[in-house]
Amino acid sequence: MSSDISKSVTPADFIREIVAQHVAENKYSRIVTRFPPEPNGYLHIGHAKSICLNFGIAREFGGTCNLRMDDTNPAKEDVEYVESIKADVHWLIQDWAEQQLGLNASGQPFYASDYFEALHGFAVDLIKKGKAYVCDLSPADTDAYRGAPDRPGRNSPWRDRSVDENLDLFSKMRAGAFPDGACSLRAKIDMASPNVWLRDPLLYRIRHVAHHHTGSAWCIYPLYDFAHCLSDYLEGITHSICTLEFEVHRPLYDWILENLDLPKTLPRQYEFAKLIPSHTIVSKRKLISMVQEGIVSGWDDPRLPTLSGIRRRGITPNALRSFATKVGVTKYISLTDIAVYEHAIRDDLNAIALRRLAVLRPLKVVITNYPEDRVEEFEAVNNPEKPQAGKRLIPFSRELFIERDDFEETPPPKFFRLKPGGEVRLKYAFIIKCDEVIKDSNGVVTELRCTADLDSRTGGVTSGRKIKGTIHWVSARHAIQAEARLYDRLFTEAEPEKDGRDFRTVLNPSSLEIVTALCEPSLLSTAAAERYQFERLGYFVLDRDTTPNKLVFNRCITLKDTWSKVKP
């Protein structure tokens, strides 16, 4: 039955329809996609959509998906990013599409830079066909000669060099005879094309820079348009799926492949709209400023939409994938409400999280009719959604802590927690009644003195009494302390940068709150991989800052909170 369900939710989008069509026609012997990030930054939630699309297609159609470092610009790239990309991709596809992951002969990701020799050969082929030439125009002149979208460009004065001269010059470029920018290799297409990308685009530029993967082997580096289509070709990619901004590059992608007389089937490019989540920022540059300005603590700050931040926040790969699937794949540029993401997280965590009692903002409660030296242990279920998760025991004693929010001296209408003279049920324990409110000299409530209906504990004779409110609690004597980091959206506005606004002006001042929580003692033995639901408060995961002496929890997300919206 579950397979029926999974079939019915199999996403059908226009790209999958195309692939399905190709599979039906037997157009390719095997479907091969790729995920090709440039290692110049950290992966984020937008990349997750692309990963899920590419690996998802490979998975659904029995193909593979190559992880490829699109590393053709040594000036911007670094192994630090290569390593983080590998870790992030692994995290997201483990136990889901690991089998689809295509790696090179040494079990490593593919690197565009591994094709530099082959790419160079293709460039020489193009020159020999009279379809590429070495141009001596400076970068500024190249720009001027290109014209504008509504105005044709002019031919470079170097456009008609002979094949032999071009071959000679290109080999000198490779040999390091020229400084950066002195000349470039260009495709000879059409300087009057309405598509500016077809106006003799650059294929190679000179960069006397060491490359993180190829070291100092090269001083000329291919540009994206030349390297990408051919890397796809070399790897046997069938469907090269990228975002919308590359749509106008597609004619160039095809031109290069089609003008090389290549023997194998050519890859085709397809474009989709990238993910734009509300209430966050995904731009690499802005992410860097937030890290550098200390707005967040680092690339893995749990408030960030980076995959490392998302992972540290405790969001599971399953939840992220579910979200990526829900948002769909189209060519319509849209703003995706972050609530969809939050729902996917809650949905996932609700099913797997172990329930625990913990108090974030404690208020002392004394049960005056409960003996001082007495301790009872009450049974509590670990997960009502999953009975096999078992039960545990929670100690109860005369002095407790409850959540400050769960008491109101002058309660608003429909408040069904604790109030003077009112009753509330302590989850898994007794129904208590508030007899007395004790305040300090400032009028701040410091303690509640209550009496318990001692027959009302779970299973007891009066346990069935209708009590509207049930609250969580911990035994003061047994509670353990933990740091709880409470996260909220980083921005107060759906579109932080709407109309050119500076995102710094719409930062959420309470995107991080740190409190010392009091937790039930079973939380002493926590597992890093485990997710917990602190009942009525939200989902939590152990942070890596935890030490043997100090527990640190990250709140992944709150529970849906209807009351806070109702309350005046």
Added chain:
RNA sequence: UGCCCGAUGGUGUAACGGUAGCACAACAGACUCUGAAUCUGUUUGUCAUGGUUCAAAUCCAUGUCGGGCAACCA
């Protein structure tokens, strides 16, 4: 004022010439030892104007609005 792409409730997405559906959000109710979850229900939509057709969200035309493209970035 060039070329390319797009437009379905508040948001995202489906319907492939034949009953506008799903999810999120919102609201109301049921249930509840989590104001969660679950269940039930409600509100809200085909950018505009023409055309083709027995029939148009879907095809055509025009317009409007939005986006992308002029790095020796990807």
